Amino acid sequence: MTDTKKLALILPAALLMFSLPSTVAAQGRGGRGAAPPAPAKADAPIDLTGYWTAVITEDWHQRMLTAEKGDFGTGAPGAVVTPGGRPGPSNIPFNPNGRKIALAWDPAKDEAESNQCKAYGAVGVLRQPTHLHITWQDDNTLKMEADFGTQTRLFHFVPRAAGMGAPAAKAGPPAGEAPSFQGYTVANWVQLGGKEGFEKGGNLSATTTNLKPGYYYRNGMPYSANAVLTEHFRVIDIPKSGQWIAFSSMVVDPEYLTQPYIVTYQFKKLADGSKWNPQPCAAK
Amino acid sequence: MKSFTRFGIGGGVVFLALAGTAPMLAQGGKGAGSPTDISGTWRKIGQEDTHERGSGPDPGEYWGLPVNDAARMRADTYNEEWVSTSYILQCRPHPTGYQPLGPDPMRIEQLTTPINRQLIAYRVSYDENPGDRMIWLDGRPGLSPLAVHTWEGFSKGHFKGDTLIIESTHMKEAFHRRNGVPSSFRATTIEHISLDEPYLTWVVTTYDDDYLTEPVVRSATYIRAPNVQIPPYPCAAQQEEIGADANNYRVPNYFMGENPYLTEVAVKYKVPLDGVRGGAETTYPEWRAKGMAEKPPTAQYTLKPTYTDASTKVAEQADARPKRAPSYDKIDTLHAGGNVYVIAGAGGNIAASIGGDGVLLVDSGAEQASDKVIAAIESINKEMRPQERPDSASPFADTWQATHAFAPLNIRTIINTGPLADHVGGNAKIRNSKEFHPLGVLGEEEQGSEIILAQENAARRMGEMKLNDDGTPTNTYFSARYNMHRFFNNQAVQVMHMDNALTDGDSVVFFRKSDVIATGDIYIADQYPPIDVERGGSIDGEITALNKVFDLCVTEFMAQGGTVIIPGHGWLGDAADLGYYRDMLTVIRERIQKMVDNKMTLAQVRAAKPTTDYDVEYGREPGGTAKFVEAVYKSLSAKKGK
Numbered sequence: 001m002t003d004t005k006k007l008a009l010i011l012p013a014a015l016l017m018f019s020l021p022s023t024v025a026a027q028g029r030g031g032r033g034a035a036p037p038a039p040a041k042a043d044a045p046i047d048l049t050g051y052w053t054a055v056i057t058e059d060w061h062q063r064m065l066t067a068e069k070g071d072f073g074t075g076a077p078g079a080v081v082t083p084g085g086r087p088g089p090s091n092i093p094f095n096p097n098g099r100k101i102a103l104a105w106d107p108a109k110d111e112a113e114s115n116q117c118k119a120y121g122a123v124g125v126l127r128q129p130t131h132l133h134i135t136w137q138d139d140n141t142l143k144m145e146a147d148f149g150t151q152t153r154l155f156h157f158v159p160r161a162a163g164m165g166a167p168a169a170k171a172g173p174p175a176g177e178a179p180s181f182q183g184y185t186v187a188n189w190v191q192l193g194g195k196e197g198f199e200k201g202g203n204l205s206a207t208t209t210n211l212k213p214g215y216y217y218r219n220g221m222p223y224s225a226n227a228v229l230t231e232h233f234r235v236i237d238i239p240k241s242g243q244w245i246a247f248s249s250m251v252v253d254p255e256y257l258t259q260p261y262i263v264t265y266q267f268k269k270l271a272d273g274s275k276w277n278p279q280p281c282a283a284k
Numbered sequence: 285m286k287s288f289t290r291f292g293i294g295g296g297v298v299f300l301a302l303a304g305t306a307p308m309l310a311q312g313g314k315g316a317g318s319p320t321d322i323s324g325t326w327r328k329i330g331q332e333d334t335h336e337r338g339s340g341p342d343p344g345e346y347w348g349l350p351v352n353d354a355a356r357m358r359a360d361t362y363n364e365e366w367v368s369t370s371y372i373l374q375c376r377p378h379p380t381g382y383q384p385l386g387p388d389p390m391r392i393e394q395l396t397t398p399i400n401r402q403l404i405a406y407r408v409s410y411d412e413n414p415g416d417r418m419i420w421l422d423g424r425p426g427l428s429p430l431a432v433h434t435w436e437g438f439s440k441g442h443f444k445g446d447t448l449i450i451e452s453t454h455m456k457e458a459f460h461r462r463n464g465v466p467s468s469f470r471a472t473t474i475e476h477i478s479l480d481e482p483y484l485t486w487v488v489t490t491y492d493d494d495y496l497t498e499p500v501v502r503s504a505t506y507i508r509a510p511n512v513q514i515p516p517y518p519c520a521a522q523q524e525e526i527g528a529d530a531n532n533y534r535v536p537n538y539f540m541g542e543n544p545y546l547t548e549v550a551v552k553y554k555v556p557l558d559g560v561r562g563g564a565e566t567t568y569p570e571w572r573a574k575g576m577a578e579k580p581p582t583a584q585y586t587l588k589p590t591y592t593d594a595s596t597k598v599a600e601q602a603d604a605r606p607k608r609a610p611s612y613d614k615i616d617t618l619h620a621g622g623n624v625y626v627i628a629g630a631g632g633n634i635a636a637s638i639g640g641d642g643v644l645l646v647d648s649g650a651e652q653a654s655d656k657v658i659a660a661i662e663s664i665n666k667e668m669r670p671q672e673r674p675d676s677a678s679p680f681a682d683t684w685q686a687t688h689a690f691a692p693l694n695i696r697t698i699i700n701t702g703p704l705a706d707h708v709g710g711n712a713k714i715r716n717s718k719e720f721h722p723l724g725v726l727g728e729e730e731q732g733s734e735i736i737l738a739q740e741n742a743a744r745r746m747g748e749m750k751l752n753d754d755g756t757p758t759n760t761y762f763s764a765r766y767n768m769h770r771f772f773n774n775q776a777v778q779v780m781h782m783d784n785a786l787t788d789g790d791s792v793v794f795f796r797k798s799d800v801i802a803t804g805d806i807y808i809a810d811q812y813p814p815i816d817v818e819r820g821g822s823i824d825g826e827i828t829a830l831n832k833v834f835d836l837c838v839t840e841f842m843a844q845g846g847t848v849i850i851p852g853h854g855w856l857g858d859a860a861d862l863g864y865y866r867d868m869l870t871v872i873r874e875r876i877q878k879m880v881d882n883k884m885t886l887a888q889v890r891a892a893k894p895t896t897d898y899d900v901e902y903g904r905e906p907g908g909t910a911k912f913v914e915a916v917y918k919s920l921s922a923k924k925g926k
Contacts, residue, residue, distance in 0.1 A: 045445065056567050057502050058332050060348035061555050064566070065575050068554055074335040075553045091334045129569035148569065192446040198319045201445015203478065234447060236476045238489050241499050246476060246487045248505060263332050264485050264503035275570070 039139035040157035045191045045202030046235040048142065052132040052245055052267040053275060059091065059263070063127050066284050067219040069105050092221055098256030105220025107283040117281035120149030121181035121214035123229050123251055128218075131275055132245075132267060142187065142204075149281045155187035155206055173210045179225055183211035190232075204233040216251075216261075218284060224255035243269040319443050320479050323394045323406065327509035328387050329483075337385055337504075341463040344546035344587070346562030347555070352595035355465055355495035356561060358897035360543055360589055361871070362464025363536035368522075370533075372834070373863045375519035376843040377410075377435045379458040380417070381473040381490035385504050388412050389512045397422075406441070409514050419450050427454050430618040430628055432856045433469055434844055450475040456844070457864050457901070460490065460500065468494035468901050469810070469861075482508040494900035495595075497564045519842065533831050535870040539878055540894070546587040554580045557587075596896045599903035599910075607906045610706070612653035615660045620856055621848040622798020623773045625664055628853075630657045631706030635802035635850045637795060638664050639773030642694035642721070646793045646802040646850075647701055648710030657710060658695075658719055665693050694721045696772070699779055700738040700757065701804025702790040703745035704814070707852070711736055712755030723770075734759050734768065739781050742789030745819055782806055782829035786813060788820025792833055801833060802850040807865055809854025811905045812895075812912035815919065822919035823873050830866040834859060868898050873916060880920045889917050 037043075056063045059073060068076035073091030094102065110116055120128065130148030137143040142155040158171045173184035185208040194200030208229040215221055230250045238244050245267040252260050330338055336345070343364070346356065368374055378386060388411040395405040395418075404422040417436040427438045437455035441448050450473075457469045471492035478485050484506040491499045550560045556578035559566050566575070615629040627634040630649030634657060637644040643665070649657050680686035698715065700708050714720060715736065722735045738746070738757040746756050761779065768777040775797030782790040785806050793802045805814055806829050815821040837847040837859035849857040875894040884892070890913055895903060903909040 054569055055501060056569075057348040057500055060567075061553050061559070064347075064559065064572055065555060071553070073333075091331050093331065129572045131569060190446065192319050193444065196319075199442075199444040201447055203446060203480075205480075232478070232480050232485070234476070234478060236447065236449075236487065238474060238499060238501065240491070241489070241501075244501060246478075246485065246503065248480065248483065248485045250483070261331055262329050262483065262505045264487065264505055266487065266501045266503065268501075277569075 040142070040187070040189065041136045041139045043189060045189055045200060046204070046233075048134045048204060048233060048235060048245065049136065050134060051270040051273050051276065052134065053270055054126075054128070054130050054132075055244075055266055055268050056129060058265065059127070062091075062217045062219070064129055067217060069219055070103050071219055072099075072102070072221065092216065093257050093259045093261055094221075095256060095258045098222060098253075101222045101256065102220055107220070111283040116283040117149060117151070117181055118213070118283075119215040119218040120146070120151050120281050121211060122153055122183050122185065122208045123211065123223050123227060123249070124215050124217065125149060125151050125153070126247065126249065126265065126267075127216060127263070131270070131277070133273065133276065147276050147278045150278045151182065151281075153182050153185060155185045155204070157187050157189075177210060179210050179212045181212050181214055183208045183229070201234075204231075206231045206233070218282075222256055223251055223253045226255055227251050227253040241268065245269075320446055320448075321394070322448060322477060322479055322484060323392045325389065325391045325509050325512040325514070326484055326506035327389045327512055329505045329507055330387055332504070333385070336461065338387055341461055342545075342549035342552065343463055343543065344560060345463055345549040346461070346465060347559050348567060349460060349465060349562045350496045350498045350500055350564035350567060351460070351465060351562045352495060352497050352900075353591035353593040354595035354598075354897050354900045355460070356589065357540065357591045357596075358466045358495075359461075359464035360546055360587075361538045361540060361897065363538055363543075364463070365536040366867070369536060370863055371521050372837065372839055372859050373843050374521040376458070376860060377412075377519075378462070379435050379455045379467060379471070380437045380439065380452045380475075381455070381467060381471060381488055382459055382462070383410060383436075384475070384486045384488055385502055386410075389509060389514065390506070391512070391514045411512075411514055412519070419448075428616065428618050430616055430626060430855045432845075432848065432858060433861065435842065437473070446478050448475075448477040450477065456860060460492070460495065466495055466897075468492050470494055470901070484508075497595075533827075533866070533870070535867045535874075537871045537874065539875060540892075541588040542586065544584070544586045546589075547581055547584050550581050551584050556580050561589075591893070591896055595900055596893065599895065599899035599908075602899075602904050602906050602908065603910045605906040610650065610652075612650065612656060615653065615656045617660050617664055618856065620798070620850055621800045622775065622795060624795050624798045624800040624848075624850075626850050626856060627657055627660050629653070630660075631709060632701075632704065632805065632852050633802075633850055633854075635793065635795075635800065636661055636664070637773050637775070637777070637798070640691070641773045642696040642723075644696055644772050644777065645698045645714070647707040647804065648698050648714050650706045651709035651713055654710040654713035654717070658693075658714065658717055661695065662693050662719070666690055693719045695719050696721065696723050697734050697768075698736045699777075699791070699793050700736065700742055700746075701792065701802065701806075701852070702787055703738075703742045703749060703819070704786070704805060704852075705749065707804060708738075708746060708751065708755065710755075712752035715754050737761070737766075737779065739779075739789045739791050741787065741820065742791065745787060745789055780832070782825070782832065784820055784822045784825030785815075785829040786821045786826065787816050790821075790829065792829070794836060798848075799838075799846065800848045800850060801836060803833060803852060803862075805852030806830065806833070807849060807851045807857070807862055809851045809857060809861065810902060811853060812902045812908050813869070814908075815912065815915035817915050817918045817922070821915065822923075823869065823876075823916045824919065824923070827866060827869050827873065830862060830869065834862050834866060837862065868902070872898065873920070876913070876916045877920050880917065886914060886917050889913065 061067055062073055070077040125146045128148045130146040133145040135143050140157040144153040171186045185206050187206040189202055190205050191202035211227055213225050231247055233245055233247045236244050236246050248264040250260050250262045391409045393407045394403050395407050397404050406419040408417040419439045419441045421441050431454055433454045433456045435456050437452035439450050439452040441450040452473045455471055458467050460467045474489045476487040487503040489499050489501045550557050556575055559575050565571055617625055617627050620626050623637050623639040625636045630653035632647055634649050635646035643661055735758040737759045740760040740762050743757040743760045764781050766779040775795055778794040779791050813826050815826055839859050840846040843860050844858055849862055872895055879889045899909055
């Protein structure tokens, strides 16, 4: 088994194992006999709810438009050639298998197989020119809707243990749940500050598994069913512009990648839902 | 070894474990300088905008940037040869708003105060760009508006939760994208840096009302790289880059509408031209439908852009406003270098050498501000302590008294840089003040020499201005260079004639030991030069003057620092600022020269707006741009007519 495959297997478990106690410890609470944990909604160090819009300032031609087949982020095949005739640099750290799949993209086939939403899965949808509508579905489930492709992601917060010694709740998809484009996302808050003179803040940390194979971008750049998506969402205040979400996205995919694939993109908060414009998935 | 496997499975788990416990540890230490620690060595993960951030963007590639038409015009006329033409400027680095997006590894160090080990700053060094960027965390006040701008700017930071927030000001003019998309010297940034071990996320927001219609938010990711080494001085300027047959003052650029490469990127990436040209609207989801409907060009051609948005009207709007009556309400002072200070807000900037010999002024400001100028000098003078002799026993019976007894204020000399009213208007009032005691001959102040000094032509022009007789020069010089007849405040003071620049009587003053040059209005930080053709000024003389001053300068590190320039108005500068100003004037001169060659009238030249891309920075003074364009046109037309 390769290193990347090993990491893909242990990464979700490791994240959960370490993120749960860290959250508790960071808040300085817990202990035997402590009160039941607060629901995630009440415990949020940041407010992600509301309408947001993607502002595409990076990887622009891949994200805003549909790039050519074989455009790995640096132009259509042959557009950028480095000395010696080698292909130009690539945004995505594909292995030969991933590159081969990318070059075989066939949108008509996706359409015919009802797979036109492959670029709108959990890994791809936030790269698209989309608006987001984020609400609390219940006290421990954050719902993120995207109008581009009309997709819904659910972030399942794991009820925290009632004390340092208490067993952690089970995290992960329900037994037998079929893989989907949005997969199953386990979330928790990472909190910091709030004392000793430092302002309180934090981020939403989320890990998504149980994915159906999909695309990073609409031009068929693939990730596999074994991909694990780790994200961090932060809310930042940008004077004269308002609130923004800054999120980082890391994909570990031993089938198609030689190393983790990491991007950081931003969304700007909207005053209301007037720009909300649900559109169906399109294969191209 | 691949970067991923370098960290390995075990490493990954350890990192995750550390990530989990980091918050607890970070909050444990009372009085710690930060709730998280971003120090260490870092390697950039280049998986976003790989082509742009690696090998470099294509000409005309403005997508993803909320640029205005002024920025487009400036970038459209940019020629990438420009970066290697000037020996001093070859090593110019990228500014704070752009550098973190680049491919360079970096080292972040903690700077602590020895007395209590509190973190007071982070120091950031990049592999190939400006070293030792300081991010101050101790709440120190911001810099004076008169302070020198640098590539990295002045940065102050504070933590909010797990995020370090940094605000930066005082940056030099540079790039938003290194294919010529300009960033203004008024640009500022806010950065949000957060750590998710082993990854560092760096979000940079750049504000630039001159060249962007809204802030641009971009980001980058770094990974811990303990083995990264940051080399010493990474750039050595290469004289041979300039070329044996080319001169040091060449400023490569394309005339408007003649850059043949602007459509190349649209063809290469099969992207419609409207998208390639950028703009805020192209960054929002609503634009996709338009972009998908438009056809990209199939072959490269020379684009003939038109520029019409609000940024192209800055100068005409300013010119339409009545000139503001100066108030002289606030006089600012700032140390420039050695024993030289700048006094601003009294009309033109005043340079003052203040020391044991008294005070030597370069220019005197406006007449109405003279009392405040003298008060400002008095204030600086009261803080000047006589030098203690280093490495020897004190020669004084009572050292404290001797070093805290302040000499009375003695203003000895005024040197005028030219005949401009807001620079010489205070001559008479200061000369007649009780604080003015010229260096006398044979002990007689009335026979003092070098009371008011100016170039002969400037003195003649001042005579034409009907100034109070006491305000006109007592001494004049005719040669290219005049050395003050004695050291003053322990340094040589040289006055150099800059012929036919703003007028036929301009001078710059070089304080050699302090390494400070006062230029008068030959260089103004944020305005076009007030060239007066009727009084002997010309655009060619102005550019020649800037080149002469530029050649006097020596930079300290990475094309900045070293010789300090006191401009006629605005904040202190250095060789790079002077170089950018020279480049701006050279480009505009070449454009108008071509129009003159094509027999265009002044009205036609004005209608063609040859300064549009620079007006957002330099054209905000009422009346300034129209007069400047007219002066350039007239001086080039007159030259052609000879």
